[in-house]
Amino acid sequence: MNKSIFSVVFLLLGLLGFSQTYEFQTIKDIEANPVISQDHTGTCWSFSTTSFLESEIIRTTGKHIDLSEMYNVRNTYPKKAWVYVMRQGKAQFGEGGLAHDVINSARDFGVVPQSVYKGKLDAEGKYNYDEMEATLENMLKSYVANPEKELSPKWREAVNAVLDTYMGENPTEFTYEGKKYTPKMFFESTKINPKDYVTISSFTHEPFYKPFLLDIPDNFSNGLFYNLPLDEFIQNIDNALDNGYTLALDCDVSEDTFAKKSGMAVIPENEADKRAILTEIKPEKVITPEYRQEKFESYATTDDHLMHIVGKVKDQKGNFYYKVKNSWGTNSGKDGYVYMSVPYMRLKAISVLVHKDGLSKKTKTTLGL
Numbered sequence: 001m002n003k004s005i006f007s008v009v010f011l012l013l014g015l016l017g018f019s020q021t022y023e024f025q026t027i028k029d030i031e032a033n034p035v036i037s038q039d040h041t042g043t044c045w046s047f048s049t050t051s052f053l054e055s056e057i058i059r060t061t062g063k064h065i066d067l068s069e070m071y072n073v074r075n076t077y078p079k080k081a082w083v084y085v086m087r088q089g090k091a092q093f094g095e096g097g098l099a100h101d102v103i104n105s106a107r108d109f110g111v112v113p114q115s116v117y118k119g120k121l122d123a124e125g126k127y128n129y130d131e132m133e134a135t136l137e138n139m140l141k142s143y144v145a146n147p148e149k150e151l152s153p154k155w156r157e158a159v160n161a162v163l164d165t166y167m168g169e170n171p172t173e174f175t176y177e178g179k180k181y182t183p184k185m186f187f188e189s190t191k192i193n194p195k196d197y198v199t200i201s202s203f204t205h206e207p208f209y210k211p212f213l214l215d216i217p218d219n220f221s222n223g224l225f226y227n228l229p230l231d232e233f234i235q236n237i238d239n240a241l242d243n244g245y246t247l248a249l250d251c252d253v254s255e256d257t258f259a260k261k262s263g264m265a266v267i268p269e270n271e272a273d274k275r276a277i278l279t280e281i282k283p284e285k286v287i288t289p290e291y292r293q294e295k296f297e298s299y300a301t302t303d304d305h306l307m308h309i310v311g312k313v314k315d316q317k318g319n320f321y322y323k324v325k326n327s328w329g330t331n332s333g334k335d336g337y338v339y340m341s342v343p344y345m346r347l348k349a350i351s352v353l354v355h356k357d358g359l360s361k362k363t364k365t366t367l368g369l
Contacts, residue, residue: 020281022264022315024339029311029323030246031058033066035336037329039127042095045218045250046072047327048306049102049353052248053111055310056355057190059244065190068112070119070127071183072102074167075109081140081159083220085151089144093137095129096218099248099306099353100199104221107194109170110183116174119167132166198359198369201225201351202233204293209366216303216350225351226367230289232360234346237309237322240358247309248353249324252301255348263333265324265340267347281317287346295347303350313339 033054038047046069057065076097084093122128136159143155173182181189206212211224228236240247252258258265262278269283276282295301311323321339330336356369 020316021279022281024313024315024321026323027312027314027320028241030055030241030244032246032308032310032325033064035325035330036327037126038069038327040122041073041127041129043069043073043097043127044306044327045097045099046070046076046102048308048325049099049248051308051325051327052099052246052353053102053106053190053192055246055308056192059246060191063190066114068114068117068119070167071109071112071117071170072105074117074119074163074170075105076101077136077163078156078159079104080220081136081156084140085143085155089141091220092217093140094218095133097220098199098218098223098250098303099351100197100223101221103194103197103353106187106192110185110187111190112171112174112183112186113176116171116176117168129166132162135162135166196355196357197353198356198367199223199225199351199353200228200233200236200359200363202228202230202289202292203296204289205297214351218303228363230287230292230346232363233349234342236354236359236363237345237349237352238312239360240354241309241312241322243358245355245358247358248306249309250303250306250350250352251345252303252348252350253305254302255344258338258344258348260328260332263338265338265344265348267341267343281315281319284319284341284343285347287343292347301348301350307338309352 032051038044050067050069050072054065054067057063080093084091119127139158139162143151171183173180176186201214206227208227208229210227212227213222214225237247256274257268257277259278264278266277267285267287268274268277269285273282307327308325309322310325313321313323319341321341322345324338324340326333326336326338328336356364359369
């Protein structure tokens with residue numbers, strides 16, 4: 001009788017051990033500005049990387065500056081248009097971009113505070129550039145429709161006129177905290193050096209420890225990525241966070257287990273756990289470099305979305321998760337944040353942008369940085 005009771009108790013304890021509701025403990029939390037929303041735009045690349053730059057300013061100067069996301073967008077669109085037209089329509093034109101596009105924009109055009117350039121909002125007080133996007137795309141298609149006809153040099157002026165109409169003209173000079181700046185002067189005041197930032201990734205179709213051109217649709221500007229073995233890629237994300245550096249993340253969010261509501265991003269070992277794992281601790285899949293590459297080459301992993309990694313948490317079983325700041329507003333996820341498991345990061349992270357000093361000494365030396 002007693003033996004039977006003990007058996008039942010142990011069975012119940014075992015079941016409870018496999019169905020524990022998540023309890024999280026903060027391991028690392030690096031300061032970042034509050035979560036905001038990109039609204040009805042595909043400009044996550046600017047929201048995430050602008051947030052990243054804001055954290056870099058906090059790290060290096062202690063100042064909290066709310067930078068304009070739409071200023072970066074406004075100044076990146078003409079570059080996209082140039083690529084599309086010069087490649088005679090054989091390129092993607094859309095709202096998407098990558099983290100290095102914000103770094104390039106800051107380098108070429110500076111940055112401005114949000115109070116100086118907000119961009120234009122729709123009647124509901126939200127960002128929505130669908131009409132502008134359609135107008136620009138139709139214009140550009142008409143320019144390249146007849147390659148035998150000489151292209152008017154005024155097409156670039158026309159593109160800028162549309163951008164000014166829908167987003168607002170670029171500021172040339174402004175006053176911030178009692179001092180006058182141009183956008184480039186303001187960028188210089190932040191002490192950020194664009195040359196200090198690198199993008200790292202991990203794919204087996206390119207040599208390791210060399211920069212390569214990653215062939216993804218949003219890489220219109222032909223940005224280079226440093227290729228690392230998968231374990232070293234993850235180790236460098238951890239090294240950066242452990243030493244106070246945040247990272248801008250490009251990743252796939254198309255999985256059912258990237259949950260907008262619960263704010264969890266996980267890869268269950270068993271398909272049957274896809275729903276339960278969003279609220280309960282379940283075993284996760286072991287992600288090998290080969291499996292990661294297979295999912296990338298089959299289009300199961302694509303560069304859907306960019307976010308901002310700002311810390312790490314741990315559940316009661318000792319599993320680590322990355323604290324990722326999203327740009328879908330505070331009503332999504334965990335007050336606007338996503339807790340992303342290590343397996344999810346290993347499988348679905350396309351790349352991260354980080355200050356080169358956030359890399360491990362070994363990686364930094366090997367890459368010649």
